Amino acid sequence: MKKYYITTPIYYVNDKPHIGHAYTTIAADIVARWRRLQGDEVFFLTGTDEHGVKICQSAQIKGMTPKQLCDEMSEYFKQAWKLLNISNDGFIRTTDKQHEETVQLIMQKLYDKGLIYKKRYKGLYCVGCEKFIAEKDLDENGCCPDHKKKPVVQSEENYFFKLSIFNEQLIDIIENPANRNHIEVLPETRRNEILGKLRLGLEDISISRVALDWGIPLPFDKTQTVYVWVDALINYISAVGYKGNKERFEKFWPADIHLMAKDILWFHSVIWPALLIGADIPVHKRVYAHGFFTINGDKMSKSIGNVITPDQLVEKFGVDPTRYLAVSLIPFGPDGDISMNELTKKYNVDLANNLGNLVSRTNKMAEKYFDAKVPQISNEDILTKEVAKILNNGYSVSIENMQFHKTAENLQQAITLINQQIEQDAPWKLAKTDTKKLANCIYSYFQATDLIVLHLIPFMPTISEKIWALNGANGNIIEVAKKYFLDKQIPKEGFSSANNKLGIFEILFPRIEIKK
Ligand code: ME8
Secondary structure, three states, X not given: OOEXXXXXXXXXXXXXXXXXXXXXXXXXXXXXXXXXXXXXXXXXXXXXXXXXXXXXXXXHHHOOOHHHHHHHHHHHHHHHHHHOOOOOOEEXXXXXXXXXXXXXXXXXXXXXXXXXXXXXXXXXXXXOOOEEOOHHHOOOOOOOOXXXXXXXXXXXXXXXXXXXXHHHHHHHHHHOOOOOOOOEEEOHHHHHHHHHHHHOOOOOEEOEEOOOOOOOEEOOEEEEEEOHHHHHHOHHHHOOOXXXXXXXXXXXXXXXXXXXXXXXXXXXXXXXXXXXXXXOOOOOOEEEEEOOEEEOOEEOOOOOOOOOOHHHHHXXXXXXXXXXXXXXXXXXXXXXXXXXXXXXXXXXXXXXXXXXXXXXHXXXXXXXXXXXXXXXXXXXXXXXXXXXXXXXXXXXXXXXXOOHHHHHXXXXXXXXXXXXXXXXXXXXXXXXXXXXXXXXXXXXXXXXXXXXXXXXXXXXXXXXXXXXXXXXXXXXXXXXXXXXXXXOOOOOOXXXXXXXXXXXXXXXXXXXXXXX
């Protein structure tokens, strides 16, 4: 059994989750579910990032202690992921004791190896990003381009990590697949941006704060706390037992993929690997940075205040359609503007008209002509083979490469093929002329739909089960899917087979009016 360790960023708890957070988390969930169907032993981690200036300030504004705010807000994240049926195996909070101890262990190790030193530093700090920002990177108003706020001047005596000495090594681990610490940075355009920046040279980074006591104390100088980003990155190893569970750590680390948006790719492809190499820990294998959902061209963020929440989408579309729509509307990689109207259009076309209509018409025909049972077959089922061909050609490659909109297109193509076949067969005419052929046709619609449903599981786990039951398929859907993906043969048992009773029909995707 192969292991597969996948992570989302751990999200700041200064406010409630929005669909930008949901986007990464749903994408990670789709991959995790897909890998489980491939037979992998998956560890899927998400969580919350709870230290730093930003959390402190939010707590102050709300009249709470930082810990109270973290306890309340991390629950909102947990609830959102429960609502969206996210199958995470771990949920880490950076205020967990185990994590805090791991951070101190790593800091001590880096210090003992001479990779940390003290120096006075003055710079511009963006609280939204929780990072120092160079003057040349500010926008025309002197603000952070992501958060549209002026950075604050910070001047302190801090501890620094010798990032600069890893410069050449970092270029090599990204460029050279033969390097034992090779990281694949994706998509390629962003990889090139990272390499370009690395070639300009690296400066050492400050990794502690004096004035901020809401953080993890440095083990070698308790008057300072660990910089929130260093604290946060270490979550990926503390969650799998770097300290305290050697067996689990060695099983799952290095992570197979860290998923995130482009805003934090630098931290994951430069700072994180340097910290790991410095602490003699193997480096994660892949990072993938997607773009931002934008609303009227602006990044959606808590700080800007143009937020859509997961609950709003679920209320309008339902859980599984929200999962499907979130990743299929725009390609995973570039930025993309979204709107309720575009989401509704896609819902109506892909789900109400194509998939919903297919399930509804096959069920109704079987009800009318075959007493709500799957009919008996006497000829070969060619349609299901055609559908298998379409899926084999497009599905796995696109899902492996995180091109979920292409995976969705591939699924729609397969669904359309069955709908077209129904039009061509005209079963309502066959019912009067050739009932044997009618039985064959309807049987093949069920089988071909079942096959599509196995591929829908990662996107729409609950609706897949519903269609499976409606179609009278009688095997455990997950077990049947695993078997199918292992040997790519439609199993003799488990699919809709002759004489199986259909489920009680319900409309899965009611059409939604588009607001003018
Ligand atoms: O950066 N479009 O947390 P964060 C798409 N705590 N994705 C978006 C998005 C948008 N408009 N807005 C947010 C942090 N995201 C750190 C991470 S990890 C060790 C520490 C998603 O709450 C996207 O995944 O600001 C982005 O990278 C992440 O939320 C940032 O979440």
